[in-house]
Amino acid sequence: SEILDSSLADIKFMWLEGGLQLEFGAEEIVELIEALFAESLRRYALSSLVNSLLDTPRPVPFEFLINGQFLRTSIDDFLTANGISAEAQLDVEYVRALVPPVHVTSFEQDAWVSSVDVLSRSSEAVAWARGGESPMAGQERILAGGYDGLFRVWSMSSDVLATSASAGEGGHTAAIKSVKWLAPSKLVTGSLDRTIRLWNYSESGGETSPTLTPTLELYGHKSGIDSVAVDTPSSRILSASGDNSIGLWSTQKYDAPEAPKNLLPSASAIANKRRKLNKTSSRTVPQRGPLSLLSAHTAPVSSAIFNPNDPTVAYSASWDHTLRTWDLPTSTLVDTRTTSHPLLSLAAMPGVNLLATGTSARHITLIDPRASATTVAAMTLRGHNNAVVDLAVDPRSPCGLVSASHDGTSRIWDIRSVRTRGVGEGGVQGQIGESVYVIEREARAGKEGKRIVAGDGVKVFGVCWDRDVGIVSVGEDKKVQINRGEGLGAGLIEGGR
Amino acid sequence: NVDPESLLPKLPSPEELRPFPTTCATIFHGHEGRVRSLAIDPTGTYLASGGDDGTIRVWELLTGYQLWSIRLSKEEAVNVVRWRPGRDAVILSAATGEDIYLIIPFALPSLSPEVEEASRAILDAGWGYATSTTSTNALAVKKEPPARWERTEPRLEDKGALIRISVRSTVKVISWHRRGEYFSTVSPAGQSHSVAIHTLSKHLTQLPFRRLRGLAQSSAFHPSKPIFFVATQRAIRSYDLSKQELVKILQPGARWISSFDVHPLGDNIIVGSYDKRLLWHDLDLSNKPYKTLRYHQKAIRAVKYHPSLPLFADASDDGTLQVFHGKVVGDMMENATIVPLKVLRGHTVVKELGVLDLEWHPREAWCVSAGADGCCRLWC
Ligand SMILES: [Mg+2]
Numbered sequence: 118s119e120i121l122d123s124s125l126a127d128i129k130f131m132w133l134e135g136g137l138q139l140e141f142g143a144e145e146i147v148e149l150i151e152a153l154f155a156e157s158l159r160r161y162a163l164s165s166l167v168n169s170l171l172d173t174p175r176p177v178p179f180e181f182l183i184n185g186q187f188l189r190t191s192i193d194d195f196l197t198a199n200g201i202s203a204e205a206q207l208d209v210e211y212v213r214a215l216v217p218p219v220h221v222t223s224f225e226q227d228a229w230v231s232s233v234d235v236l237s238r239s240s241e242a243v244a245w246a247r248g249g250e251s252p253m254a255g256q257e258r259i260l261a262g263g264y265d266g267l268f269r270v271w272s273m274s275s276d277v278l279a280t281s282a283s284a285g286e287g288g289h290t291a292a293i294k295s296v297k298w299l300a301p302s303k304l305v306t307g308s309l310d311r312t313i314r315l316w317n318y319s320e321s322g323g324e325t326s327p328t329l330t331p332t333l334e335l336y337g338h339k340s341g342i343d344s345v346a347v348d349t350p351s352s353r354i355l356s357a358s359g360d361n362s363i364g365l366w367s368t369q370k371y372d373a374p375e376a377p378k379n380l381l382p383s384a385s386a387i388a389n390k391r392r393k394l395n396k397t398s399s400r401t402v403p404q405r406g407p408l409s410l411l412s413a414h415t416a417p418v419s420s421a422i423f424n425p426n427d428p429t430v431a432y433s434a435s436w437d438h439t440l441r442t443w444d445l446p447t448s449t450l451v452d453t454r455t456t457s458h459p460l461l462s463l464a465a466m467p468g469v470n471l472l473a474t475g476t477s478a479r480h481i482t483l484i485d486p487r488a489s490a491t492t493v494a495a496m497t498l499r500g501h502n503n504a505v506v507d508l509a510v511d512p513r514s515p516c517g518l519v520s521a522s523h524d525g526t527s528r529i530w531d532i533r534s535v536r537t538r539g540v541g542e543g544g545v546q547g548q549i550g551e552s553v554y555v556i557e558r559e560a561r562a563g564k565e566g567k568r569i570v571a572g573d574g575v576k577v578f579g580v581c582w583d584r585d586v587g588i589v590s591v592g593e594d595k596k597v598q599i600n601r602g603e604g605l606g607a608g609l610i611e612g613g614r
Numbered sequence: 615n616v617d618p619e620s621l622l623p624k625l626p627s628p629e630e631l632r633p634f635p636t637t638c639a640t641i642f643h644g645h646e647g648r649v650r651s652l653a654i655d656p657t658g659t660y661l662a663s664g665g666d667d668g669t670i671r672v673w674e675l676l677t678g679y680q681l682w683s684i685r686l687s688k689e690e691a692v693n694v695v696r697w698r699p700g701r702d703a704v705i706l707s708a709a710t711g712e713d714i715y716l717i718i719p720f721a722l723p724s725l726s727p728e729v730e731e732a733s734r735a736i737l738d739a740g741w742g743y744a745t746s747t748t749s750t751n752a753l754a755v756k757k758e759p760p761a762r763w764e765r766t767e768p769r770l771e772d773k774g775a776l777i778r779i780s781v782r783s784t785v786k787v788i789s790w791h792r793r794g795e796y797f798s799t800v801s802p803a804g805q806s807h808s809v810a811i812h813t814l815s816k817h818l819t820q821l822p823f824r825r826l827r828g829l830a831q832s833s834a835f836h837p838s839k840p841i842f843f844v845a846t847q848r849a850i851r852s853y854d855l856s857k858q859e860l861v862k863i864l865q866p867g868a869r870w871i872s873s874f875d876v877h878p879l880g881d882n883i884i885v886g887s888y889d890k891r892l893l894w895h896d897l898d899l900s901n902k903p904y905k906t907l908r909y910h911q912k913a914i915r916a917v918k919y920h921p922s923l924p925l926f927a928d929a930s931d932d933g934t935l936q937v938f939h940g941k942v943v944g945d946m947m948e949n950a951t952i953v954p955l956k957v958l959r960g961h962t963v964v965k966e967l968g969v970l971d972l973e974w975h976p977r978e979a980w981c982v983s984a985g986a987d988g989c990c991r992l993w994c
Contacts, residue, residue, distance in 0.1 A: 264679055291721065338726075339729070341723030341724070380727060385727035416657075417657070477676070478633075504994075523676070523677070571639055571991075
């Protein structure tokens with residue numbers, strides 16, 4: 118066809134997964150392109166062809182992106198629909214297709230589950246431990262925090278390995294909103310009781326069940342803590358609070374400042390009275406204050422994260438509609454991006470230099486935080502029917518993202534799956550992305566199609582995407598739910614290294 | 615030839631008037647029986663509600679999680695809950711039967727030890743004021759005061775309900791002055807005691823009107839001037855508090871006013887009525903309404919302006935809320951632009967009762983509604 122007459126050099130083939138780039142021989146490219154532009158050729162046929170070209174040990178499903186858009190129809194229809202003429206340059210990429218994530222298992226807690234984190238051999242907390250203890254396959258641990266002020270450590274076989282102390286025994290006195298592993302034996306929790314607490318988790322007791330020991334209580338915030346982020350190599354924690362500030366803390370007792378006396382529970386008449394009523398634990402936990410509190414936001418801060426490439430830089434998202442960049446060593450505000458809606462969640466996508474932020478207005482906005490970026494929103498991801506309150510990046514792809522929403526779903530996004538804003542879709546800048554897969558709550562399985570108003574009873578509050586365990590989401594149904602795309606070509610990629 | 619239609623000013627389309635609430639984002643479950651009143655705290659993160667079960671509940675606004683609750687009465691409904699304005703303290707006011715409570719909801723995340731101390735100081739400042747002043751005036755002792763301010767029993771005190779103010783007739787409305795020092799209450803059946811103004815720092819209750827023409831329905835303070843508004847069934851009167859004189863009488867033309875609200879700039883008033891009318895009064899124009907809107911099939915229970923955006927809404931026994939764009943221009947020559955934007959449906963009508971109260975978020979284009987169906991809803 119005419120397209121074949123255009124320069125082969127104009128057509129780029131890239132392997133984007135796993136940092137692996139493969140070059141093809143010229144004959145292979147010709148064969149591929151002939152197949153590519155055969156009439157009515159669809160993804161499935163292309164996928165088989167690429168498998169044979171790559172000589173994969175077992176077939177791997179592939180997706181195709183042409184000029185940045187996923188191929189969902191035949192090539193012909195695609196070219197016609199997008200008005201691409203024969204002379205145009207085509208950028209063709211093929212990527213391993215995401216397989217629909219299937220439900221693996223669910224665990225139930227006693228109260229709404231607000232937050233979740235996974236400890237596996239591929240998780241950051243293990244990488245930071247540098248050759249320390251690393252959970253074997255099947256020995257992964259799931260940490261889940263709840264509105265009852267308790268958190269639990271789960272095994273993959275649905276056993277509760279440990280439950281934190283109750284309020285009367287020295288635990289959190291209000292809902293836990295955020296949980297994170299710092300290391301395989303160390304974790305941190307943030308709560309509506311205004312404190313951040315560090316805990317040691319030990320399974321080394323042999324016969325005895327694992328133990329949880331509180332090691333540090335951090336005071337400084339004047340309202341609840343909505344999220345915490347950790348950077349173990351620099352011993353730093355970031356917190357986002359309803360008092361409109363961001364806290365920077367040390368995980369080390371010795372280099373943490375003294376706790377502000379006026380914020381300790383002993384400063385409160387009511388808390389004192391309550392403590393007399395409760396049996397206070399005999400163990401006293403060290404109390405410390407923040408390294409600094411960053412103020413500029415004018416409404417609650419929902420999330421604060423470290424720049425994954427440079428932990429001296431932080432980003433924060435707030436109900437005040439802004440996303441801010443901070444220089445931590447100097448505690449200075451570097452940049453402010455103002456959007457149109459309250460921002461309720463934040464995740465960094467370092468591979469594509471973007472920040473993803475979830476809004477109360479049911480969408481996700483992708484923002485380029487670099488000073489050189491000219492537009493506020495690089496892209497908008499649409500599809501949720503309620504607030505987007507948590508985000509996690511795909512451990513296998515720089516372009517993948519999973520979101521947790523009050524609409525009762527988690528959605529998987531690939532930011533290459535975009536279309537240009539249509540007529541009448543006012544208000545947003547740039548391109549619009551649609552989700553690749555929707556994960557419903559398992560309790561709702563089989564009731565597809567019947568949308569629950571406001572996600573009533575099934576709101577999803579937290580999500581974590583782990584390379585080994587899969588997508589773990591938690592919510593109002595009190596469940597910790599694990600979904601995994603079975604048959605993902607993980608072995609192939611690792612074998613290729 | 616000119617088409618007369620083309621001479622009419624063009625109304626903007628709803629699409630151009632975003633943001634305004636369009637969908638239900640959260641449903642708040644927990645009350646047994648009707649929810650009668652609700653209010654969003656000054657920080658915009660908590661919702662307080664009160665209802666027929668005699669309880670007040672405070673919820674996380676976005677998730678609908680119940681953070682705190684108190685049972686004020688076993689027999690009587692909580693008719694009204696309102697937050698004291700200001701960020702210096704966390705104080706909730708509520709009324710059940712003839713009792714008004716001032717409450718520091720102890721479990722709230724924003725109640726740090728400092729804020730708790732500040733809140734207690736505000737509530738405690740007036741203890742002893744009444745006794746110290748009446749002792750200097752022997753004649754006044756004979757007269758029964760219009761209200762009794764007292765400490766509560768331990769069951770309530772432990773939850774944070776620290777002060778009870780007992781008046782002589784069931785309180786239906788509480789409205790705060792913006793500075794958080796005064797609040798007024800309305801007891802429609804209270805005759806000469808129907809409207810009271812309470813001074814927090816002095817624990818003092820005063821009755822500004824010896825006699826009102828008609829049953830008092832609601833009251834409000836002007837957002838910036840020392841003017842006080844009182845609605846009876848048929849009229850709304852404004853009084854200059856400093857000069858102690860009647861300023862204006864508005865005649866909305868409704869048969870029974872249920873509720874009214876004063877625009878944040880102070881020159882316009884919306885009025886809702888049990889006879890299904892929503893009326894907009896421009897105080898610079900006549901004492902008759904500038905606009906009469908009839909969109910509901912049943913009584914209008916509550917009307918409210920957004921505190922900062924050009925929005926207002928009403929709540930009706932037909933189970934819906936109607937959201938309007940209402941733009942007030944500072945220019946006296948130009949009238950307000952009113953555009954109906956959205957009908958919010960979701961509440962179930964129970965025994966002829968639908969939506970009993972509504973409130974706007976302090977910053978966002980979000981509102982909340984209290985249903986006879988036992989639920990509150992957040993609309994975003
Ligand atoms: Mg969050």
